[in-house]
Amino acid sequence: MPRRLRLPVVLLTVMWSLAACSHPNGAIQADAPASPPASSPPGPPLPADGAGPYGPGDCLKIDGQALDTVDCAVGHEYQVMLSQEFAGDADAYLPDVTVYRPVCTAALPVFLGSPDAEASRLETLSYLAGEAEWKAGNRWFACLIAERGPDDKPVPRTGTLAGALAAGLGELRRCLVDEPATKDATVTVPCDRPHRSEAVPGVLVLGSPADPAPGIPEMADRAVDHCEARVAAYLGDEREGVTAAADLPLPDLWPNGSNRAVCYAVTEEAVTGTLV
Numbered sequence: 001m002p003r004r005l006r007l008p009v010v011l012l013t014v015m016w017s018l019a020a021c022s023h024p025n026g027a028i029q030a031d032a033p034a035s036p037p038a039s040s041p042p043g044p045p046l047p048a049d050g051a052g053p054y055g056p057g058d059c060l061k062i063d064g065q066a067l068d069t070v071d072c073a074v075g076h077e078y079q080v081m082l083s084q085e086f087a088g089d090a091d092a093y094l095p096d097v098t099v100y101r102p103v104c105t106a107a108l109p110v111f112l113g114s115p116d117a118e119a120s121r122l123e124t125l126s127y128l129a130g131e132a133e134w135k136a137g138n139r140w141f142a143c144l145i146a147e148r149g150p151d152d153k154p155v156p157r158t159g160t161l162a163g164a165l166a167a168g169l170g171e172l173r174r175c176l177v178d179e180p181a182t183k184d185a186t187v188t189v190p191c192d193r194p195h196r197s198e199a200v201p202g203v204l205v206l207g208s209p210a211d212p213a214p215g216i217p218e219m220a221d222r223a224v225d226h227c228e229a230r231v232a233a234y235l236g237d238e239r240e241g242v243t244a245a246a247d248l249p250l251p252d253l254w255p256n257g258s259n260r261a262v263c264y265a266v267t268e269e270a271v272t273g274t275l276v
Contacts, residue, residue: 176196
């Protein structure tokens with residue numbers, strides 16, 4: 001199968017244009033979605049208790065400059081995967097992202113029930129206590145999950161996302177308008193809309209965020225062959241006009257938990273609907 005390497009500019013660098021970013025009671029930080037190796041289980045259960053005003057499983061709706069907790073049957077933009085207190089002497093506001101973002105990226109596949117969470121349109125964000133709360137000693141953060149829409153805003157949903165990928169990517173598969181690493185590749189769409197890139201199962205963990213980031217050539221050596229095999233397995237055979245592409249993490253974001261490669265089946269012309 002023809003194969004291509006796509007350098008890292010897309011999934012791990014684009015910040016969301018979130019309506020709640022200026023929320024006065026907290027700070028939302030956009031994260032890259034992540035997942036463990038395809039050969040590994042999602043991980044141990046997330047803690048059932050939480051910290052701060054939001055607990056695991058809570059659904060949150062944007063209301064002006066506020067986030068309101070609502071019944072998950074009501075339309076909402078976010079859901080809480082976990083919330084906890086900052087450990088140690090986290091005096092500075094805002095604390096270093098390497099303290100909390102790896103926690104949230106690790107929580108994503110556990111909450112969704114799949115090691116391929118990064119191949120979906122579901123992404124994790126970190127929501128921190130506001131500065132006034134922080135100074136008062138209430139130093140908590142919450143890991144949120146949301147579906148990225150074509151306008152880079154969270155898509156309103158109903159129901160819980162817990163275990164949403166346990167049976168596979170399904171309708172939540174990530175598709176891109178163009179190839180990874182092109183100007184239009186940041187446009188994420190449902191796969192029933194015209195697209196050229198279709199994420200496939202087999203998100204590849206390239207190492208631990210606690211270790212130094214490998215260089216792009218080293219990541220490419222591992223990811224390209226892996227993605228060629230994953231795309232071939234997805235399609236069932238080679239297919240004319242379809243190539244394999246690997247989207248890699250940026251080394252600068254590695255300590256934040258951005259340490260996965262996502263594989264794509266890329267078509268020469270836009271298609272509507274999935275390839276299988």
